[in-house]
Amino acid sequence: MSVLERLVARLIKLENGEKVEIFLIDDGHIGTGRIWSTEQSPFLLMNTVAQEISAFSGMWDGKEARPGNGPSFAQWWQMHHDDYSQFGGYAPRAYYGEYLLYVLSAIERTLPPFVTLHKVSARVESLDEINASQLLHLSNDQELEVDRTVLATGHPINRLQALEKTIYDFASTTPDVTFIQGDSVADMDLSSIEPNQKVGIIGMGLTFYDLMVELTIGRGGRFIKKDDGSMIYCPSGREPRIYAGSRSGMPVPVRGRNQKPFNYEYHPVIFTQERALNIRQHGDVYFDRDVLPLLEAEITLVYAETKLRREKGELVAQLLRENVIKYHVDSVEGVNTLAFILGLSYPIAINIYHLADPFKGCMFPSIGAFNETLYSVLAADYAEAMHGNIGSPIKAALDVIRNTRSVIRSFVDFGGLNPNSHQFEFINKFNPVSGFLSAGPPAFRSLQLQALMRANIVTVVGPSIKLEPSSTNNCIYISSPNVHNSAVALNVVIDARIPTTDINRDCSNLTQSLINNGIFIPFVNKNDDIEFETGGVNVTPSPFHPIRANGTIADRLYVLGIPTEHTRWFMQSGSSRPHKWIDFMIDADAIAADILQGSDESGEYDANSDKNQYCAIARAL
Incomplete structure (x- = not known):
């Protein structure tokens, strides 16, 4: 078009x-x-x-x-x-x-x-x-x-392979087990899913949220907003039981409340096209070594100036950016030093991989315990989103990833990275994290998810989920190695990941x-x-x-x-x-x-x- x-x-x-x-x-x-x-x-x-x-x-x-x-x-x-x-x-x-x-x-x-x-x-x-x-x-x-x-x-x-092929083949030959391949939710046939049937969802990105609403309000349920701003869910009785999981165990965070005008433009001062072209001209570029530190420095700058704006005023926030330009700062450490001079008393450490994997190294005694922790994380993320994509330091900072996509392309497109770095550091590692942190749904989706968790209609199984077909029990078990006693027998498995x-x-x-x-x-x-x-x-x-x-x-x-x-x-x-x-x-x-x-x-x-x-x-x- x-x-x-x-x-x-x-x-x-x-x-x-x-x-x-x-x-x-x-x-x-x-x-x-x-x-x-x-x-x-x-x-x-x-x-x-x-x-x-x-x-x-x-x-x-x-x-x-x-x-x-x-x-x-x-x-x-x-x-x-x-x-x-x-x-x-x-x-x-x-x-x-x-x-x-x-x-x-x-x-x-x-x-x-x-x-x-x-x-x-x-x-x-x-x-x-x-x-x-x-x-x-x-x-x-x-x-x-x-x-x-x-x-x-x-x-x-795509033609199925690996785990998807195994699950598809099992479902094709096993009564009462259904596998729905990854696709747009609008093109998925969800009509065979019965009320109270146990449905597993692989992946908790945007497609997960689409499936969540189609299997709830899409079946006649209603969300009601309470006076305190939270939501409750009134079921229709036609909903299945949803068990979700992903590599991180965390649904994609919601977007900050929009505070930006339609013609908003962000002008980076560290992670710039000029630096990208200069570095690329020298060749043998590695994403983790040459690109990510500059991006994280730009993210840190926006976080710091948003904090300064809230605590010290607009002029101090502007001064930080001016000093970054004046002293040619190009590192997280440099931004932290200048921010400290202007009144931020603690170092800012934003590691995008930690943000995208908040439960790494954590063990939970039960699914219930994990969901209590996750609920608190979701509530905190929603509260931060309500501060807005200009007022929230972390939401404003993560918008930098969206706003500098053209700079990332200048580094990456047409083989700009070392082949190993391109495959393992960029596509396998950074790419999913980039989408996870910068392309979430509107904030009210978090309230809906929280309401469905309280209603026991949606349960998140945990991180690093595993799927194991069982011909003995005619089901597919979903479980998390980080959550004890987390195995759940599923009748339906839906792949909610975007086809590569x-x-x-x-x-x-x-x-x-x-x-x-x-x-x-x-x-x-x-x-x-x-x-x-x-x-x-x-x-x-x-x-x-x-x-x-x-x-x-x-x-x-x-x-x-x-x-x-x-x-x-x-x-x-x-x-x-x-x-x-x-x-x-x-x-x-x-x-x-x-x-x-x-x-x-x-x-x-x-x-x-x-x-x-x-x-x-x-x-x-």
Whole structure:
């Protein structure tokens, strides 16, 4: 949708362009994709506040929406629904689907006369390169020959392996045992889960919260807020018993109450693009040695200045940042020294790995004892979130991870790290912690979870969970080695972890055809005799053409988003900000510009470029 919006915004600037036909291909949800389907449950919410999001590539002038000029998601929401204030700014995902359809309608309404947009309800099953064009084979048995193809295929469904394969095989042959594979909750079939049935959930990220609400208020239960701000849960009687667990045993912390305006921008002074480029130029970069200390110093700075602002006032907080710049401070120790001089009397030690694994090394005598401890941790996290993402030192500090994603990309993308560091320090270690600490749900989800724990509908089994099929008892046992007597017999197991990007395991017929045709290969990070095969599509820098198995560039194809994860980092984002293009919109526009072959930055079309351009924006799930 972003490529389409930018493509049409550029085409509108042409007075007498050559004929262009655009094919927007999706198998059932044209304009929204399956993730933003308007048919999904209203209880499934986004985890980014609506005012930070726009699918238009320009600020709205209040007139009729058009490519490059339209309302932000928050503005649209307030115009089309009367419940904006009820959600604290976090919209139902179905609303965002409606918004995307509004964007698509604005695009269609303003198409230049020489442009035709075809909406094709089908899946692209395979793609063949034929000289300078591509032949797309569709699931409706049609074939489509095009000149350019944008592949924006989104989250994969992967071939199962290891523990997931073991559980799937066991459930497939065992009566009364069900395994539900990792996916969007909107696409999970939860209808077979019976009241009071024991359901295990692997992973406690955003999908865990989605499952929690679908299996409770999605089944007729109600949350009631008490005078003291807490919630109680009134069950419908149709709820299962939920037993959850993860590596850390901690549900992803909630986001701080939003205090930031829609045009908020954070400007780092330690963890900067300049430092990233300078370090990367020297080569052999290790994440733990060269990158993480700078990021933690920036996090410490925001924590310290937030504390100083609360205790000493705004001018003292500003002075800390000015002194960090003045004295070229680039370490946690340096920030602590300057903060101490200004009145903070204790050292600040923020270790993101400790924050993400709060129960490491702890043993608990029972599940009840663990849940009492966890409940206290959740209550403290909620109280901190209520101070806001500017007022809470820790919530403000952890927002630095979100706000400096582009700096992290400068270090990491296209093999910027040593291969071993890329695999073990970054992808295996930092990546999950980054999401855990910076991408939580809205704060009221914590109150709901606490209420469900008190009602004995949700129980967290503990850290480092283990799953063991039992053919004797026709069940799967879930347990934690850190919690004594924690084994629980389950009838249903749901994988709530996000499927990783690995094109070799992707079940998509299109992806496998691209691999078989030598168009897709995984990006391999190489350094001397060390190699790390990432699983993401090997692409060029912007505009992201796939690099074929024979080393040549497929310069009429483009790959955007999640299929390139690990080649680049954090490709899940799919929108921009209302007031400023972020990386995603910049990428989408670069593809749109390249499609038009010879258009300059003003969007003018080169009359010598290919006649009768045909572009397929293909999304195959």
